[in-house]
Amino acid sequence: MNLQTIVNSLISDTVTTSLPLFKPELVLCVTIVVLLVTRLFPGLNKIPPFAIALLGGIVALWASLPAGGIADWAKIERQELFTGMLTYDAVTAFIRVFLMAFAVLFIVLARLTGLADREDGQDFYCLAFGSIIGMCIMASANHLLTLFLGVEMASVPSYVLSGVVKGRRRSSEAALKYAVYGAGTAGVMLYGVSLLAGILGSAHLPTMAQQLVEFDIAGKLAEGDQYMQVLVLALGGLMLGVGLAFKLSAVPFHFWCPDVFEGASAEVDGFLSVASKAAALALLVRVGIGFGHVPGETPESVAAAARPTATVQLAAAAADVPPAVRLIADEAPVTDGDAETADAAADTGPLSPVRSFFVQVVGIVSVITCTFGNLAAYGQKNIKRMLAYSTIAHAGYMMMPVAAAVALVGRDQAAAGDAVSSMLLYAAFYLFMNLGAFAIIAFLRNSMQSEQIDDYAGLIGRSPLVALCLTGILVSLVGIPPMAGFIGKFRIFQSLVEAGGPLMMFMLVAAGLNTAISLVYYLRVCKTVCIDSPPDTSRPVALGFFASAYVLALSLPVLAFGILPNSIAQWAQAATAGLFG
Amino acid sequence: MGDGIYWPTFFFLLFSALACGFALAVVFSRNVVRMAFYLVMSLASTAGLFFLAGEDFVGAMQLMIYVGGTLVLLIFGVMLTSQKQFVEMKTPAGQWIVGLVTGCALVALLWMAAFETPQWQPISRAEAEAVAVQPTATPIGVALTNGRVDQLDQPDETLRGGMSSYLLPFEIVSVHLLVVLIGAAYLARAKRRSPSAAAPG
Amino acid sequence: MDSSWLPTLLALAWLTPLASFVFILFFGKHAGPHGRFAGTVATGAIVFSCVLSFVAMFGAWLPNNELPEAHHGDHAAGGDHDEHAEDGEHADEADHETFIRPAASPFLLASSGGDRGTISLVADTAEGEGDSAEHHIAPNGKPPAVYGVFYNLVTFGKLKLDISYYIDALTVTMFCVVTLIASCVHFYAIGYMHDELHEPYTDHEVTLTDGTHLVRKGRFYRFFQYLSLFCFSMLGIVIAGNLAMAFVFWELVGICSYFLIGFYIERHSASTAANKAFIVNRVGDFGMLIGMMALWSSLGTFAFGDTQNDQGEVTEPGMFSVLRTEENHYALAPTESMEVEGARVVGEGEEGESSHAGQWLLLIAGVGVFCGCVGKSAQFPLHVWLPDAMEGPTPVSALVHSATMVAAGVYLTGRVYPIFTPEALLVIAVIGCITLFVAATIAITALDIKRVLAYSTVSQLGYMMLALGIGGWSAGIFHLITHACFKGLLFMCSGSVIHAVHTNDMSYMGGLRKKMPITAYTMLVGCLAIIGAGIPTSMYGLSGYYSKDAIIEQAWSFAGANRGNPLLSILLIAPVIGAAITAFYMFRLWYMTFAGEPRDHHRYDHAHESPRVMTMPLVVLAVCAIAIGWSVPGTNLSITSLLEQAQPVGTTPGAEGVLAENLVVPAEQLSHVKAVKIPAGWAAFSAAAFGVLLATIIYLWRMLNPAEIRDSFKPLYAFLWNKWYFDELYDLIFVKPTHWISGLIAKFDRGIIDGIIHGTAATAKAAASIVSNVGDRTLVDGTVNAFANRTWDFGLMLRRLQTGSLRTYVLAIAMGTWITYMLVSFIMVARGTG
Amino acid sequence: MHHFMLANLLTEPVGVAHYMAVGAVLFVCGVLCMALKRNALGVLMGIELVLNGANLNFIAFGSRFLRGEGQGLGLDGPLMALFVIVLAAAEAAVALAIVLNFYNNYDSVDIDRADQLQG
Known part of the structure; x- marks a missing residue:
């Protein structure tokens, strides 16, 4: 093979395979450029940036939708784009649809609340799109560089977004904290990435998994003076995990989350809590399966x-x-015989130590995250801060099925796919719940200039629609039956049960108890909104037609998916059918 | 042993001492202007280490982007904000102690990781002297456009599967830089915002 | 009407309250002056449901399903009681032939519930010569039932969530009972909640900081809105065709009870009681979730009944059929998948013993599901919420305590009865036994009229659970139904009294029977019914007589069958003593309220009989409380024969323990033999008579002074007055340690993270404040509230971790990485080398 | 095991481990800067040091002089280092803008003044 042939094959690969599958991201890139270009020319700057951004977002959403309906997703085979930099499978496709749909909803919200007005609109939309491109890359990362690049691309614009309201002290404090904390964790993550790449001699995830098989961890662990290498591997993995934990706001790397959420504006909080989290979860799946599974390998x-x-x-x-x-x-x-976990008996692949390491770390962190988030949300007075802790807790819930999926990879790949789909399903519900909640907060802020829970007292009298929607969303966040949140939680419990074993049972118990714990603080807000009498100084709350329609459009699905979850569940199911191709 | 001084090692020691020394100086200096100067020196010494490892292209980039670009940016920041009272700010002694203890623990951990891994130990002098010097700019340039010359001969099929060209990162990073510069420019612009859209702060 | 109407009728009866809820939700406030019309809508809806339920019962169920001869109905008063007495004698000779079910013609009906749902009406004859059972009693096959799917909610791989129905005689009966009592409660509530129509409404129980009473808007319509939702949820549990659906409505019932108990949300006690009820229930539900998951993971289905295709072949067997297969003579046996799953979850036993893994899993599943019932039916140790739930308006108490929420737990236990292994049943029996005894003793000292009734409810629920646990399925469910009638009655009477004298405290009442005769005498009927008044060993008695005697007979039979284990005879002694205590406190209540001289003349003078809208339901329910145990003259239609027909698959022959080897759960009809019936009947009668006599001596004839008795048994009295110190005990077990640990963590948090940074002064200050916290809060009022408070405090302490200092955060990254790594590597090395 | 022996320090080539040791020192110095400097610009300098420390690792893993021909990361090492340099520059630009924004609002670059958000 000479250089000529390889370059030829690479060019044809890029142009014929990779670029068409990279369409949605390309559309966003083009939109960014168009947004900038229109500002340069005097004639074009009459076009409102919102129109361009909306158009770009919708085209990107359209480009990311499967051409032949859901059935297409189930048929997608895993393939590598750009010579192994990215991976393309149905999970990528699902997350991309999710992110693009979110992008459209988000720019509409920013426009409705007036956060992105005419002069600064381009900047705002560019930053949001830039961050979303990064999230897409996170969700499809197949190489340590794209992994790091994706995290950076998603984070750096959001540092700016969190400080987008320039004249406010809290806003600039939030941006500073976010940027410094993010840079610190990125540094740690980069160091971990370098350790992993160095010890495995590659940066391409499937190749690294291959190398891990040859690494023979079980053997090295058993040998007294060779386990140091395994420990270095573990150190690399943990340091990589710090970066992921930062994006997921998992305890103990959650410190930025409440401060940033309180300081940033509510719309941006919605952005951080929904899109950023979904991308981070997808990345967690990529890392877990990337290191814990060699493509094409089945338990049999x-x-x-x-x-x-x-x-x-x-x-x-x-x-x-x-x-x-x-x-x-x-x-x-x-x-192998005296393996630690009960299910290890069935999971004897060469990568089973990697999997059990991942499962145990993620499992325990998820339980701690969930419990911590729920407990610390008690007694919060600022609703954004309360929802920040709720976001932390939900990150914990959503990490659980990922642990379950990786635990199942060695035993039952169909069940593992199911577990991932339960995470995707929850994330999809979470989009409506949290974006809806933050949209309501943003609208209320505009009309009553407050984000304190106490000021929401008696909201039901002043704006019944908003109060009902908010109550419904909060009830759904607890996970009480008729709402979508219940279906999501139930599905997560199901995947934990399927994975089985003492750790999973412990996680199940913890998740169940946490549902009970979380009740207290969500219900408190519901009570304030629906039952408490309004303060004498209360001002009327007036939402415009579009704002009301927007809130309804986000809240109704929370109820509708609770009653009719079938279609979205099938999407999630189809998205993970070919995960282990 | 005993065939005279191996000069690359000498330079390694020199540059690493400079890099570490200046890095420590950054930590312990209280004057922000001096800190910036020490940082320049430390980064420049690191570039020297890059050259020693045979990566001349990256070393050059380090000097240009880091030392040249980034630091000029930082020094601008220093100058913009360098009123008298901010030049020196004291950190409480208690925090120094906690910080240094944590730092030492971390260094010990990372050193242990480095020195206890067999494949990261030095190769013999003969082996090292047999390695031919090759230019690095061309392979890097080719890799950025579409091919990996270093893995053409890779016999292992699976490893060759992992030969990634860096075309995508190269292109996408440009978009990233564009977005980031928009963001930075947005923040640095004079504020122009009606208070109505903002929550009270 | 043929049986295909059943799902339609019952679904309609089920959804009507939902429609009413939706209507009131959107238009209630504007329906009539102050929402007065809302009450009419809700009442109309529930009456309509009630009519539909009775149409379903008499029009669609009974004509299509021939009733078996009433074996339990040998109590049934009617023209033919002599024959029944004969029957009893026959049974003495173990005449098993009579027990063979009459073969109803098997029906296969066209689907009506959408494409997926097929209806089957299955009626099996039991195998006449089934010889596997110990007592040579043929195991009964599947009871006639209609199962089908209304709507497939979602399918996740193996997990199917359906809205389905499972209709058997029990379902139809429960529909009738629930809607009937709910109708009475609705009527009654129109009168009782009348105050809420005033605008503005003044809540005299809430005193604001400036000394005035709280004035707020009336919430009449909202009350009925919740009531409608409550009825809808309860009917949802009853009609549910699978466990997951039951769980959904289970949660809905919990939410409704939260709203209703906390209806007077401004009263501190009401909102804490609502919280307590909700949280305690969540604890139970959580056990239920585990049980459900254990069942699902091993059986792969939540459905109760079998899904059949148009040809009548079973396509997807329900959980009962899977666990009790026909090949196995309907005996309970864990499936293969259960053994595997059990081995995975429970852990492999020793060689050769591993076959019990399935049994263990079944036990876990059974006890898990029962946990949910413990919470909802207020069984020990989760009974603490029910007495506090008195804070809700009285109609709510009447509904919650009789036909809805607490009944749900017993109903579900009865519904999933086929999955309980004998060991699980023993757990149920023991819990029930403890509950009935503990609650009965607490009721002796209570002075609040509603609290006495509340504890009596807990105690009666204990009877039901005990009956179910010792194999008396029909007895337990029968008691559920009779209890629903008379407890609803009792609560509404007490509400009527409270309405008249504006206090709950019985020490301010007395002599009220002259002022409010209807209330007094209907309440007397209720009291007689609850103590099981009747002529011993005869066919004459009030409803409670039949059901309570049936329970004690079963307990007698159970004790006899387990003679080898004398400890189990406590399951007989406790209910008999409990019967005496019940009689005592019920009559104490009646005498203190209605008999004797008025103790508070001011209140007495203002007392008056309640309006007709409140007394009419009392009369209706009093008639029910008297007659619901009887059979319709000239037929063998009675509640008992209906229950006989619904007897869960395979449960008639009783069972023997596998894990606990000498445990025998006797067959239920064995308790109808004369040798059991007569002594049990006399024991029950004499216990009740003793209790009534004692109450009469002390409170009516005043031959003994209650105060003196109190003084001579001071420690016991204090013990009972303080409700067995349950609140304090929970405080000690759960709350204090939580507090202690959270204090410790806070110490750690401040000590390590803050302390090192800010120096030792801060640490000392923090420690001091914790000490003062501990000091301040040593006196804690309620268990769960306190628990919630402690979790709250713990949450607040966690907040302090968030110092707000960026540099601390960055340091935490470094320290977090280092510490996590050290922990992980330590564990890995310990495992790898050890 | 292989150990870092001072005796033949100057006569034998150094290995990856030695580079990593230097990288570790730079990394930790960066972390300390971020954790201890009250001047926000000092914190930004810390970020640069942290990324630089990790970069040194990539260079070491990719270098043929340290691990011999055909071993290690190959071109992946320098390429990743190159991208990290670019990303670090981007991050520095944004962080500086954020610091200036902070300075505009607080008239100070003391990050201990950023304490409004806590709890």
């Missing part, structure tokens, strides 16, 4: 190939392998 093939391959490798490697390692390889079945 592993079981069939386990023993013979081991001996063949042993024979082949006998010449240049130090005696100690050979000893371990001989003993490997024995160490």
Whole structure:
């Protein structure tokens, strides 16, 4: 193979395969450029930036929708774009639709609340689109560089977004805290990435998984003085996890979240809590499955190939392998026998230690995150801050099925796909719940100049529609039946049960108890809104027609999906059908 | 052993001492203007380390972008905000202690990770001397456009699968820079915002 | 009408209250002056439901399903009681032939509930010569039932969430009972909540900081709005064809009870009681969720009944059929998948013992589901919410305590009865036994009229659970139904009294029977019914007589079957003693309220009989309380025969424990033999008579002074007065440690993170404030409220972690990374080398 | 095991581990700057040091001189380092703009003044 042929093949690959599948992101890039260009020319700057942004967002959404309906998603096979930089499968497609739909809703919201007005509109939309491109890259990252690049691209514009209201002290404080905290975690993450790349000799996730198989973790762990290498691997993994935890606002890397949410404007909070979180969860899935699963491998093939391959490798490697390692390889079945977890008996692939590491770390962090978020939300006076803690708690809930999915990969890939789909489903419901809540907060802020929970007292008398929508959304966030949140929680519990084992049961118990804990602070807001009598100084709350319609459009699905979740559930299901192609 | 001084090692020691020394100076200096100067020196010494590792192109970039670009930016910031009272700000002693203890623990951890991993240990002098010097700019340039010359000979099929060209990052990073500059310009512009849309702060 | 009408009728009866709810939600405020019309709408809706339910019962169910001969109905008063007495004698000779179910013709009906839903009406004859059961009693097959799917909500892989229905005799009966009592309550509430129509309404219970009473807008319409939703949710549980749907409505009932108990939200006690009810219920629901998940993960279905295709072949068996297969003679056996799943969840047993994994899983599932019922039906140890729920308006208490919320728990236990292993049943029985005894003793000392009734409800629910647990399925459910009637009656009478004298405290009442005769005598009927008044061993008695005697008979039979285990005889002794205590406190209540001389003349003078809209329901319910246990003259139609028909699959022959090997759950009809019936009947009668006599001596004839008795049994009295110190105990077990741990964490938090940074002074200050916190809060009022408060405090302490200092955050990144890594590596090394 | 021996320090080539040791020092110095400097610009300098420390790792892993021919990351190392430099520049620009914005609102670059948001 010479350089000419490889460049030819790469060019044809890029132009024929990768670019068409990269359409939605390209549309956003073009929109950014168009937004800037219109400002340069005197004739064109009459066009309102909102129109351009909306058009761009809708075209991007259209480009990301599957051409032949949901059935197409189930048929998508995993493939790599841009020579392995990105991966394209149905999960990517689902998250992209999610993000593009969010982008459209978000720019409409920013326009309705007046956050992005005519003069600064271009800047605002450019930043939002730039961040969304980064999130798309996060969701499809297949290489350590795209992983880091995606996180940076998603974060850096959102630092600016959180400080977008320039004259306010709190806003600039939020932006500063977000930027510095984000940079710190990015640094730690980068260091972790470098350790992983260095020890595995590659930065391409599937290749790294391949290398991990050869790394023989179980054997190295058993050997007294070789486990240091495994520990370095674990250190790299954890440091990478710090960056992910920052994006997910998982405890103990959640500190930025309440401060930034309180300081930034409500619209941006919606952006951070929905889009950013969904992308981070998708990235968590990518990392978990990327390191815990070699593409094309099934539990059956592993079981069939386990023993013979081991001996063949042993024979082949006998010449240049130090005696100690050979000893371990001989003993490997024995160490499998006294595996720690109950389900490890069924999960004996070479990557099972990686999976169990991931599952345990993510599982425990998710439980802590969830409990912490719910407890700390007690007694908050600012509604944005309360919802920030609620976001932390929900990140915990949504991490649980990811842990379950990775735990299932070695046993039952269909069930693992199901677990991922439960996360996607929850994220989809979460879009409506949280964006709806923050939209209501933003509209109320505009009309009553306050974001304190106490000032919402008796809202039901002043604006019944908003009060009802807010109550419905909060009830859904608790996860009480007729609302969509219940279906989502139930689905998560289902995936935990399917994964089984003591850790999953513990997570199930914790999640159940947390639902009860969270009740207290959500209901408190409901009570303030619906039952308390309004303060004497209350001003009437007037929402325009479009604002009311927007709030309704986001709140109704919360109820509708609780009663008719089938269609969206099928989408999520279809999106994960081909996850392990 | 004993075949005389291996000069690359000497330069490594020199540059690393400079880099670490200036980095520590940044930490311990209280004057922000001096800090900026020490940072320049530390980053420049790091560029020296890059050259020593054979990565001349990245070293040059380090000097140009980091030392040249980023620091000029920072120094602008220093000058814009350098009134007398901000030049020196004291950190309480208690925080120094906690910070230094944490720092030492972290350094110990990372050093342990570095030195306890067999494949990261030095190769022999003979091996090192056998490595031919190659230009790095061309392979990097090719990789940024579409191909990876370093992995053409990779015999392992799966490893060759992972030969990633950096075309996408190269293009997308330009979009990122564009967006980021819009954002920075937006924030740095004089404020023009009616208070009605903002919550009371 | 043929059976295909059943789902339609009942669905309509179920959805009508929802329609009323929606209507009031949107238009209630403007319906008539101050929303007066809302009450009419809600009442009309529930009456319509009631009519539909009775049409379903008499028009669609009974004509199509021949009733079995009433075996339990040997109590049934009617023209043919002599024959029944004979019957009893026959039964003595273990005449099993009589127990064979009459074969109803098997129906296969066309689907009416959408494409997916097929209706099947299954009526099996039991195998006459089934010999697997210990007592040679043939296991009964599936009861006649209609199962189908209204609507498929969502399908996630193996998980199907349907809105489906499972209609058998029990469902139809419950529909009639719930709607009937709810109708009475609605009528009654129109009168009782009349005050809320005043605009503005003054709440005399709430005193504002400036000393005036709270004045607010009336909320008449909102009350009826919640009532409608409440009825809808309860009927949803009754009609539910699968466990998941039951759970959804279960939660809805919880929400409604939250709103209704907290109706007077401005009163501190009401809002805390609502919180307490909700949170305690969530604890139980959480157990239920675990049980559901255990069942689902091993059986793959939530459905009760079998899905059949048009040819009548079973396409998807429901959980009952899976667990009790026909091949296995309808005996309960864990499935293969359960063994596997059980081994995974419970852990593999020793070699050879691993076959019990499935049984263990079944036990976990059963106890888990029962946990939900414990919460909802206020069983020990989660009974603490029910007495506090008295803070709601009295019609709510009447509804909650009789036919709806608390009944839901017993109903669900009865509904999923086939999944309970004998060990799970034992758990149920023990919980029920403890509950009935504890609650009965607490009721002795209570002075608040509603609180006495509340504890009596807890106690009676304990009877029901006990009956279910010792194998008396019909007895337990029968008691549920009779209890619904007389407890509804009692509560509404007490409401009528409270309405008249404006206090709950019985020490301000007395002699009221002259002022309000209808209330007094209907309440006397209720009291007689609850103590089970009747002529022993005969066929004559009030409704409670039949059901309570049936329970005690079953307990007698159970104790007899488990002679090898004397500890279990407590399950007989407790209900008998409980019967005496019940009789005592009920008559104490009646005498203190209605008999003797007025204690507070001011209140007495202002007392008056309630308006007719309130007394009419009392009369209706009094008639029910007397007669609901009887059979319709000339037929064998009675509640007992209906229940007989609904007897869950495979449960008649009783069962024997697998995990607890010498546990025997006797067959229910064995308790109708004369050798059991006569002594049990006399025991129950004499216990009740003793209780009444004692109450009469102390409170009517005043031969003994209650104050002196109180003084001579001071420690016992204090113990009972303080409700067995449950609140304090929970405080000690749950609240104090939480507080302590949270204090510790706060210490840690401030000590490590803040303290090092800000120096030791801050630490000392923090520690001091914790000490003062602990000091301040040693006196805690209620358990769950206190628990909530502590969690609250804990939450507030967590907030302090968020110091707001950016540099601390950055330091936390570094420290977090380092600490996490150290923990992880420590665990890995410990595992890898150890 | 291999250990860092001072005896042959000057006569033998250094390895990846030595580069990583320097990288670790720079990284930790950066973290300390971020955690201890009250001047926001000092914090930004800390960010630069942190990223620079990680970059040194990438260079070391990719270098043929340190691990011999055909070992390690190959071109991935320098390429990733290159991208990190670019990203760091972008981040510095934004962070500086945010600091200036902060300065405009507070008339100070002392990040300890940023304490309105807490709890």
